[in-house]
Amino acid sequence: MSAGRVSSESVTTTLQRLMGEEAVVAPEALSSWTVGGAQPLAVGVPSSVEEVQALMRLAASEGLGVVPLGGRTDVGCEPPSGRFVALATHRLGGVHDYEPADLTVTAGAGVTLEALGATLAARGQWLPVDPPFAPRRTLGGLVATGAAGPLGTAYGGPRDHVLGLTVVTGDGQVLQLGGKVMKNVAGFDLVKLMVGSRGTLGVIVSASVRLFPRPEADRLLVASADEPGPLLSLALAVATGSVVPASAVLMSPGAVPGVGAVLAVRLQGATESVSAETARLPANGPAFRQASPEEADELRKRMRDGAATQPVVVRASSLPGQLPELLDAVKAALPRGDLVVDALAGGVRCGMPLEGADADALTKLRLRVETMGGSVTLERAPPDLVMRVPAYGPVGRAGALEAELRRRFDPGGVLSPGRFVR
Amino acid sequence: MVYPRESFTPPSESFVFQVTQPLSVALQRRLRGIVGEQRVITDPDRLLVYESDGLTAYRWPPRAVVLPADTREVSSVMGILHAEGIPMVPRGAGTGLSGGALAPEGAVVIGTARMTRILSLDPVSRVARLQPGVVNARLSEAARPHGLYYAPDPSSQSACTIGGNVAENSGGPHCLKYGVTSRYITGLTVVLPHGEVVELGGAARGPGAGYDLVGLFVGSEGCFGLATEVEVRLLPLPEGVRTLLAIFHTLEDAARAVTAIVGAGLLPAALEIMDNSSIRAVEASIFAAGYPVDAGAALVVEFDGTEAGLDADALRAEALCLEEGAREVRRATSPAERDALWKGRKKAFGAFGRLAPDLIVQDATVPRTKLTSVLHEIGEIGRRHGLTVANVFHAGDGNLHPKLLFDRRNADEVARVEEASREIMVACVAAGGTITGEHGVGVDKMKYMSLIYGEAELRAMRQAKGVFDPAGLMNPGKVIPDPEVAT
Numbered sequence: 063m064s065a066g067r068v069s070s071e072s073v074t075t076t077l078q079r080l081m082g083e084e085a086v087v088a089p090e091a092l093s094s095w096t097v098g099g100a101q102p103l104a105v106g107v108p109s110s111v112e113e114v115q116a117l118m119r120l121a122a123s124e125g126l127g128v129v130p131l132g133g134r135t136d137v138g139c140e141p142p143s144g145r146f147v148a149l150a151t152h153r154l155g156g157v158h159d160y161e162p163a164d165l166t167v168t169a170g171a172g173v174t175l176e177a178l179g180a181t182l183a184a185r186g187q188w189l190p191v192d193p194p195f196a197p198r199r200t201l202g203g204l205v206a207t208g209a210a211g212p213l214g215t216a217y218g219g220p221r222d223h224v225l226g227l228t229v230v231t232g233d234g235q236v237l238q239l240g241g242k243v244m245k246n247v248a249g250f251d252l253v254k255l256m257v258g259s260r261g262t263l264g265v266i267v268s269a270s271v272r273l274f275p276r277p278e279a280d281r282l283l284v285a286s287a288d289e290p291g292p293l294l295s296l297a298l299a300v301a302t303g304s305v306v307p308a309s310a311v312l313m314s315p316g317a318v319p320g321v322g323a324v325l326a327v328r329l330q331g332a333t334e335s336v337s338a339e340t341a342r343l344p345a346n347g348p349a350f351r352q353a354s355p356e357e358a359d360e361l362r363k364r365m366r367d368g369a370a371t372q373p374v375v376v377r378a379s380s381l382p383g384q385l386p387e388l389l390d391a392v393k394a395a396l397p398r399g400d401l402v403v404d405a406l407a408g409g410v411r412c413g414m415p416l417e418g419a420d421a422d423a424l425t426k427l428r429l430r431v432e433t434m435g436g437s438v439t440l441e442r443a444p445p446d447l448v449m450r451v452p453a454y455g456p457v458g459r460a461g462a463l464e465a466e467l468r469r470r471f472d473p474g475g476v477l478s479p480g481r482f483v484r
Numbered sequence: 485m486v487y488p489r490e491s492f493t494p495p496s497e498s499f500v501f502q503v504t505q506p507l508s509v510a511l512q513r514r515l516r517g518i519v520g521e522q523r524v525i526t527d528p529d530r531l532l533v534y535e536s537d538g539l540t541a542y543r544w545p546p547r548a549v550v551l552p553a554d555t556r557e558v559s560s561v562m563g564i565l566h567a568e569g570i571p572m573v574p575r576g577a578g579t580g581l582s583g584g585a586l587a588p589e590g591a592v593v594i595g596t597a598r599m600t601r602i603l604s605l606d607p608v609s610r611v612a613r614l615q616p617g618v619v620n621a622r623l624s625e626a627a628r629p630h631g632l633y634y635a636p637d638p639s640s641q642s643a644c645t646i647g648g649n650v651a652e653n654s655g656g657p658h659c660l661k662y663g664v665t666s667r668y669i670t671g672l673t674v675v676l677p678h679g680e681v682v683e684l685g686g687a688a689r690g691p692g693a694g695y696d697l698v699g700l701f702v703g704s705e706g707c708f709g710l711a712t713e714v715e716v717r718l719l720p721l722p723e724g725v726r727t728l729l730a731i732f733h734t735l736e737d738a739a740r741a742v743t744a745i746v747g748a749g750l751l752p753a754a755l756e757i758m759d760n761s762s763i764r765a766v767e768a769s770i771f772a773a774g775y776p777v778d779a780g781a782a783l784v785v786e787f788d789g790t791e792a793g794l795d796a797d798a799l800r801a802e803a804l805c806l807e808e809g810a811r812e813v814r815r816a817t818s819p820a821e822r823d824a825l826w827k828g829r830k831k832a833f834g835a836f837g838r839l840a841p842d843l844i845v846q847d848a849t850v851p852r853t854k855l856t857s858v859l860h861e862i863g864e865i866g867r868r869h870g871l872t873v874a875n876v877f878h879a880g881d882g883n884l885h886p887k888l889l890f891d892r893r894n895a896d897e898v899a900r901v902e903e904a905s906r907e908i909m910v911a912c913v914a915a916g917g918t919i920t921g922e923h924g925v926g927v928d929k930m931k932y933m934s935l936i937y938g939e940a941e942l943r944a945m946r947q948a949k950g951v952f953d954p955a956g957l958m959n960p961g962k963v964i965p966d967p968e969v970a971t
Binding site: 161162163164165166186187207208209210214218219221222231235236237238239241242243244245246247248249250251252254255257258259263274275276278298301302303304305306331332333334335336337338339377379380381382383384407408409434435436437439454455457458459460461463464466467470471482483 | 606607608609610611631652653655659660663664666667680681682683684686687688689690691692693694695696697699700702703704707708719720723743746747749750751789790791792793794796797849850851852853878881882883916917918919920921922923924925929933936937938940941942944945947948949950951952963964
C-alpha cells in the first residue's frame with residue numbers, strides 16, 4: 063500500500079481524469095470539508111454510480127479511506143484514521159421516480175430535504191422527519207445518520223420510511239437493496255443495516271422512501287415558564303396522555319432566546335380533530351396557548367435545531383418515564399448546556415460552548431445514563447474532547463457482531479475508517 | 485407456496501417421513517437435564533405435530549423438539565446442539581405460510597411454547613418486554629387496561645406468537661397507517677447459534693448508538709438466532725373507529741377507489757379488498773356476512789384516531805367510492821356492525837375450504853397504482869391455466885394475496901398451479917413489486933429470489949447471516965438460495 067505517499071494534488075488530478083474537471087472541490091476549499099478536525103486529501107464529487115465505484119477503487123488502490131459527506135450537517139466528531147478522500151454527494155441529485163398515488167419517491171442521495179420537500183409539497187405530501195438542520199440535510203445523509211428528529215415517535219424514523227437503497231460497498235460493488243413497495247420481506251433486511259450506518263458499510267447513491275399526506279392542520283401549542291422544571295410534569299403528561307401529538311419538545315431558556323423555557327406540542331391532522339385534541343391537552347401546569355404562524359415557524363425550527371448549533375452537542379437517551387432522572391443527570395454534569403428534550407422519545411440534546419464541556423463530567427454522565435439503560439453520544443465536539451471522551455458509548459456483546467459485519471462488508475477498511483463502529 | 489408431496493422434490497429429499505437418525509440417548513439425557521424430562525420430544529407420533537407449518541403440504545418431521553422455558557435454558561440447549569453440529573429451527577405457533585419453521589433433515593426444533601410470559605409492561609414509557617411465545621392478541625389484551633395496544637395485527641393474531649412475528653416481520657391489515665412489526669420492536673435478547681446471549685438495541689438506548697441490529701434481526705426468519713425476549717413499543721388505543729364497506733361492480737373500480745382515497749390525502753387505518761370469487765366463497769360458507777354475491781368486489785375502508793374528524797374522513801371516502809362506481813356503501817356505527825362488515829374479510833381464508841381440497845395463498849407486493857393492471861394479469865394467468873384464483877388483499881399497501889384453488893391428487897392441476905404461481909411472481913416483479921410482502925421467503929420462495937436480487941445482493945445477505953451463524957446451523961436451507969441455485 064502506498065498510504066502516506068500519494069499527494070493531495072495527484073489524487074485530485076486522478077479524480078478529475080476519472081470523473082471530469084468539475085468532479086472535485088478546489089484545493090483551497092478543502093479546509094471547509096474537515097471530518098473530526100481532519101482535512102481530506104481531496105474531495106471527489108461523483109455524479110453517477112459508476113463514478114462512485116471509480117472513486118472507491120481509486121481509494122482502495124491508493125490505501126486511502128473514503129468518507130461520504132452529504133449536507134455536512136451531522137458529520138460526527140470522530141476523525142478518520144489515516145489519510146482519506148471525502149466523497150461529496152451533491153451531484154448525485156435528482157428526483158428519479160415520484161408517484162404521488164403510491165406515496166413513494168426515489169431520489170438521489172445528494173438531494174437536500176428542502177428540495178425534496180418542495181417537490182412533495184406541490185403534491186400535498188411530505189417526508190415527516192425533522193432532525194437538526196433538516197432543510198440542508200441530504201436524503202443520503204438522512205439515511206446514513208438515521209436521525210428522525212422529534213417527529214420520529216409519531217411517524218417512525220428513516221429506518222421505517224426507507225423502502226430501498228442503491229449503495230456502493232467498500233470494494234466498489236453496487237447493491238440494490240429492498241425495493242419501492244410498502245411491504246417487502248424478501249431476504250434479510252440489509253436496508254435496516256445500512257440506515258444509520260454512518261458511511262461505514264456503503265455509500266448511499268439513491269433511496270426510495272415512503273411518504274405521507276400532508277396534514278390538513280399543523281398547530282403548535284405552547285406553554286412557557288421561566289425554568290424547564292414546572293414544564294416537565296406537563297411534558298410527561300402529554301407523553302402519556304390519550305392525545306397523540308406529532309411531537310412534544312421541552313426547551314430550556316437558552317435554546318429559545320428571549321422566551322424562557324417552553325414546552326411546544328405539535329398537533330397534526332384534520333382541522334376538526336386537531337381542535338378537539340387541543341381542548342384535551344393536559345392542564346397540570348402552565349396553560350397552553352396557540353402559537354401565531356410566525357412564532358410557530360420559529361419554534362419549530364428551534365425544536366429541530368435548538369442546542370445543535372452549539373460547538374459541543376451531546377445527546378442522551380432514556381425512556382420517557384426516566385426523563386426526570388435523565389434531566390437531573392444532564393443538568394448536573396453540563397450546567398451550562400441548552401436543553402432540547404424530546405418528551406415522546408425520552409431523549410435530550412444538550413448544546414454548550416466549548417468551555418462548558420468537561421470531559422470528566424461527560425464520562426460520569428455516560429456511566430450514570432448507561433446504568434439507566436440509556437446512552438450518551440457526542441454529536442459534535444472538538445478533537446481534544448473526543449480524544450478523552452469517545453463519541454459513542456460502550457456497545458456490549460453486540461459490538462462484536464457490529465465489528466464483524468463491518469469487516470465483512472468492507473474487508474479493505476476503506477469506508478470511514480476509525481469512525482463509528484470499531 | 486404449497487406443493488403436494490407428490491410433486492415437490494426438496495434438495496435433501498427429506499420431506500418423506502423418516503427420522504433419519506434419532507438423537508443419541510446421551511444427548512437426549514443432557515437436553516432433558518436442562519429443560520425437564522417431558523420437554524424433549526422424540527416420539528415419532530408426537531413429532532408429527534411439528535412436521536409442517538401453515539403450509540401443510542410440506543412435511544419435514546424434525547429429529548426432536550426441545551421446549552426450553554427461558555433465555556438460560558435456550559442458551560444451554562443451543563450451545564449443546566451447536567457443539568454437536570446439529571441444525572436448529574426455532575418455532576413459534578407454526579402459523580407461518582412460507583415453510584420457515586420446517587425442519588431440514590436432521591434438525592432439532594426449538595419451540596417457544598413454554599416462553600409465554602409478559603415480563604414487564606411500562607404504561608408510562610409505553611414499552612413492554614415479553615417472551616417470544618406470547619400470542620400476538622394476548623399482548624394487546626394485557627395492554628388494554630392501560631389504554632394501550634400493540635399495533636401489528638396479522639390475520640393469524642389469535643394464534644401467532646410475537647417471536648414468530650419478529651422472525652417474519654409480520655404485517656397485517658393496518659400497515660398502511662401503522663407500519664409493520666419492525667417499527668414496534670425496540671430491543672431483543674437473542675441467543676446466537678453457539679449459545680451466546682446478546683442484547684440488541686433497547687428503547688432507552690435510542691437509535692444512533694450503533695448499527696440497527698434489531699432492524700436486521702427482525703425478518704431474519706430464524707436464520708440468525710433465537711429471540712428469547714422481545715421489547716415492544718405500545719400505542720394508545722385510538723379514541724374512535726369508522727368502518728365502511730363499499731360494494732363495486734368490478735375489481736378494477738374498487739382498486740381505483742383505493743387510489744382515489746390515498747390520492748385525496750386520506751390515511752385510512754385499513755383498505756382491504758375481496759374479489760367476486762372470495763365474496764361468493766364467504767357467502768356460501770358458514771361465515772356468510774351478507775355481501776352481495778353478484779358484486780365484482782368489496783372494499784373495507786377503516787379510519788381510526790381522534791373521534792372528531794373521523795366522520796368527515798369517512799364521508800369523503802364514501803363519496804370517492806361512489807365517484808369510482810361503488811353501487812352501495814355500508815357504514816358501521818356500532819362495534820357489532822363493524823365486526824359484521826369485517827367478518828367476510830377476516831373469514832375469507834376459512835371459507836375457501838369448501839371450494840377445493842387444497843389452497844395456495846400467494847403473497848406479493850406491487851406499487852398501489854399497479855394494482856388494477858396486475859390484478860387483471862393475475863386473472864388472465866388463472867384463466868390460461870384453467871385455475872380458480874381468488875383475491876383477498878391489503879390494497880392500501882399493494883400487498884396481494886392471490887389464492888389458487890386446486891386438488892393435490894390431480895397431478896396436472898398441481899403442475900398448472902405451480903406454473904401459475906411463478907407467472908404471478910414474475911408479473912408482480914415486472915410491475916415494480918416484490919415476491920413477498922409479509923409471509924417471508926422460507927423454503928417456498930427461495931426459487932424466486934433471483935427475480936429481484938442479483939448475486940451481489942444474495943452474497944451480501946449470506947455475509948450478514950455468516951456473522952450471526954458462522955457454522956450455518958441456524959435454520960439452514962432457508963431464505964437465501966445457494967450460489968449455484970441462484971444463477
